[in-house]
Amino acid sequence: MSNCLQTPGVVKPVIDRDRCDGKADCVDVCPYNVFELGIMPPEQRTGLGFMTHVRGALNGWKQSFAVRAEACRACGLCVSACPEKAIRLQRD
């Protein structure tokens, strides 16, 4: 796609765990299948904010995970699509 400027792996998406609500817009929009929806493991839940624990209890700890982050081409579609503004792109 024409607006993907980077070669794969130069930039990777970083998901803010205190913002992600597992709505999966990033899963739907990423042309390179970087994201998958999953359940956050209990050992990764420590240190998160109180409201994150409340949301986790309500939605079963569904969150998005960048399971193929190395395929990211930095098009920015996931950043725009996320309703919780939970994704930023970071140079690897």
Ligand code: SF4
């Ligand atoms: S920036 Fe583009 S290629 Fe990278 S994870 Fe987001 S949607 Fe996928």
